[in-house]
Amino acid sequence: MKIKSLQISNVLSFSYVKDIASAPKIVFDENLSLLIGQNGSGKSTALEVINFIFRRVLFIPYERDTNSRIDSRKKQIKKIGNAQHYRAFRLDKNYNFESDEQKQKIIVVVELDDIDRANIQHLKDNRDRLSPIISLYSGGQMLADDTVQNKHQLDITITLNSADKTYTIQTNEEDIGYIYLSVYNLYKEIIQIYNEENQDTPIDNLSESFALIGGYRNYNSYEPTISLGEGNTAPKQIQNVRSSEYSKSTNSAENREPTIFSLVRLRMAGKCFDLMTTKRDKEECESEANNLDFIKSINDKLKIINLKVEIKLLDQSQWRFAFSFIDTKRNKTISDINSLSSGQKAIIHLVFEAYGRGDIKGGLVIIDEPEIHLHYQFQKEYLRVIEKLNNEQGCQYILVTHSESLINSETISNIIRLSLDEDGYTKINQPTITNNQRWLVKILDNKRSTHAFFGSKILLVEGDSDRYFFRAVLGKIEERLKKGLVQDISILDINNKNKYEEWRTLFDAFGLKVFFITDLDSAWEFYPSQKPSKINKLSLVSSFLNSHPDVISKIEAKYPNNIFILKEGDLEIYLNIHNKALTNVIDFCQNDLGTYLADNANTKVQELKMIMSKVTEENEAELW
Template identity: 50%
Template sequence: MKLRSLRISNILSFKYHTDVADAETINFEEELNIIIGENGSGKSTALEVINFIFKRVLYKQFDVNQDLYSRRFAISIDEKKQTIAPKNAQTYSEFRLEPNWDTPSAAQVIRLEISLDAIDLQNIQHIQSNSTKLNSISSLYTGRGTISPTTPGTDYTFDITLDKTTNGFSVTVVSGSQDFGYEYLTDYNFYKELISFYNLENPEDTLTSLYEGYTLISSYRNYHAFEKSISLRDAHPTHQIQQIKTKDYSKSLNSSDQSEPSIFGLVRLRIAEKHFNLISEKFTEAECEEQANNLDFILSINKRLKIINLECKIRLIELRIWQYAFEFLDTRRGKVLSDINSLSAGQKAIIHLVFEAYGRGDLKGGVVIIDEPEIHLHYQFPNEYLQVIRELNKEQGCQYILVTHSEALINSTTINHVKRFSLNNTGNTEIKAPTISTEQRILIKILDNTRATYAFFAKKVLLVEVYSDRYFYKAIIQDKYPALDQQIAVLDIGGKGNYDEWSHLF
């Protein structure tokens, strides 16, 4: 799945338009998209809109009632059909999507263009070819009855209208139809649960899981709350995983979480579940640990963590209460880390990225949102971070949308992927993604080599002839207008003859 474009009307700094087709357009490239701009220019709002779409409009949540399933042989048919049920969350109240301050009563509309890719069509084919098996589960545990997959389209455009009075929303398909492709996008988690239930009840004839299509790496990452161990004593890993996913479903980009990033809990539980299931099959504890730590997704994680000389593993420490230690090994020293916070900020950011890439399932061909990675990056780590993204993308073919305040991530190599957000004279968002000429690329190389790409993040750029002018004007601004010091970038351009090409760049 790939996002093609997004238009936003009357949400925070995005101004109201009578027709959403006239709104500022964010066009997305298939692989890497880097969004930059001054504070308050709408970057986080755009991500919050995408986050809302993937948690309420597409990939809707379905609840699994484990209690009903555990009593499936003793309850009525109607009760059994409530085991897998839609969450029916038709509200956006958890998300920060208030109207623009100038038009508080006007309509709020979002328009998204989206395309199915080869991975989606492969998922759909998988559902279609196994519809008889999945129908056997659907007819027992859901109220939806049989699945009748039809030929899907590939391109869809839909409008989402927010209702401020009720905090509800409605969806209108503008282009494409509500065919099985659209149903797949909205009910992806339903089909995923059907496959899980089928595999649970047919261990000798399991179906492969659907490829994952979306993940979000928020800017809130409380590594100080990292849990070193996990216990299965009070709840089966399946129950704990469901609890984590339910909590994630309502999480806004603006929420400040006191707990660790949820992906760490999911990874621990997935490994522990494998170990827990193997113990009953007459393997020794050592054999169980070896198999659990050699799951495909753990091998993939550890392969990528080699760039920072780490690997992760799980170890049973107390069988009586099913307690496991989750450890990171420093491969250079051959020692287990006593505390994840002994790692640098950049190392932790790369760990988080790699865990999200593999830990939720088989992520492939989907959308990955990364909000402000530089909060946890040292200056030397951006290249390593982008290198990991490139290596992941060779394997997974995902679409990355990255919001950054870090000039270290902007250079002559990445500049073609940049969309620059700014505020106009009325305080509304404007979006610029110009085509960079060969001459301008040379200028960007100069900025890159002089560590001056911070200019792309400033509200204003003051161009001066030589470096002595830059020192002079910078001193004047700091002395006379200190409030503007962080808003104005002063660049020397090597003489007034270079003014035209530099001014066109900005």
């Protein structure tokens, strides 16, 4: 199943829209979407909304009471008690729209894929075997014989009731696709029970459809052992883990290791436990547990970081198992997961999520900030692992990221950039990328400058010397104001002033505010009938200004468009240096910049101060 689009009204930074159908729409690529934007722009809110939809609305959570008596089996599987609540999820109203009439609404469009059709057919094929189980343990029924069409889409409107933190939905509840999704977790439990009762003729369980790797990852609490003693069977512990995840917010901090680590251990230990009860010897049981299909898949992907996992039975009286990572290069057991690099741990986590919950295929995988603690080069390796997994499993990936290494000419069409409009509400920027714009991004990638998409402003300049100078000036301003301006404003050299419009169009499309500082010879554009020439000497500046008395007013008329043509020449004239070679500008910035900026009587400094005030949106008198 894939998520096609999402519309949000009156949730945190998303503004209230009276008609939810007209709310701005986030459209997701069927394979990979990269969600980016400045802090506070709504990325986490969008992620939490999707998390809520998949954990509560689409895949309604069911739980199994493994302590029930035989004569009360009909009550064993039921919806969790708070299934209609969203208290655990951070979905507050926008503080500007808190009246009862200003409802919180969400529209999600999802599409069933070949994996869902296969799941539904699998349930129909096994109806005769599963019907008695579902009737006995839950009082439910199997799916009807309706057909799931190609491109089978579901539109679901969700209304949040902020008073009691409950929600209601509007959709075609008779649609076989909706019925399948809403009782998906019930069917999984039913198949599990059938397999426990019919171990000689098991039924394959349904393919998993959702996984989320949150931004909080606590590997310090990693547990190297697990016990199945005193009635704490693997199914019971797995049920407890899954129950805890049904209400798991993306904003919750992890006090324990990621739950997927527990699930992998429990699945392996449970297999070993079951085999031991059939009188097989210890070594044979361990070998079979270590060669489960999902473990072989995990170990195959972990080859990239020279690791594999294995389990051993330590103490049969307590059914205590040791779960270890093996360094395959040195054939050595890793005693502490924290001795591994951050990159290795991140890839382990990703691979565990891909295989550890079950056979995840065709579903949605969300990864919040995959780059956390990862070296730049390892971030690209991480993306390659995702590509390999996607080729094998056909999942849809949504990555929420601040990593420039994940943005390049190949992924730029997958970017969804959230920003804040003038009123502080989330704005969705998702342009169609032209071939020419893709080439511009390739230039940024080659210059390691794709970080520009993560701030809110772009300052374009002509060359590398201009870029160095204005970055130094911005650094001075940041030293004084300490407002994060260096991170928020990216300064890029475009080499050719005639390419300005192309660059502006690209960044505008992603909701970035664009400024341009250029030399006086750009003013020739005001006089198209005249032949342009260089204006790189004081005498040429004087001559040009004298022969074009209206040029200053024309330059200032460009200011509202955030275009600033230097009135007194080019950078070498402004800095009084022999030429604009980068080495000369570096030397000036290191030795003379402070004194230069302190000269308040210098008209060139005054002009630069005015320009930087416009760019930073800070009071001119406070800049330096």
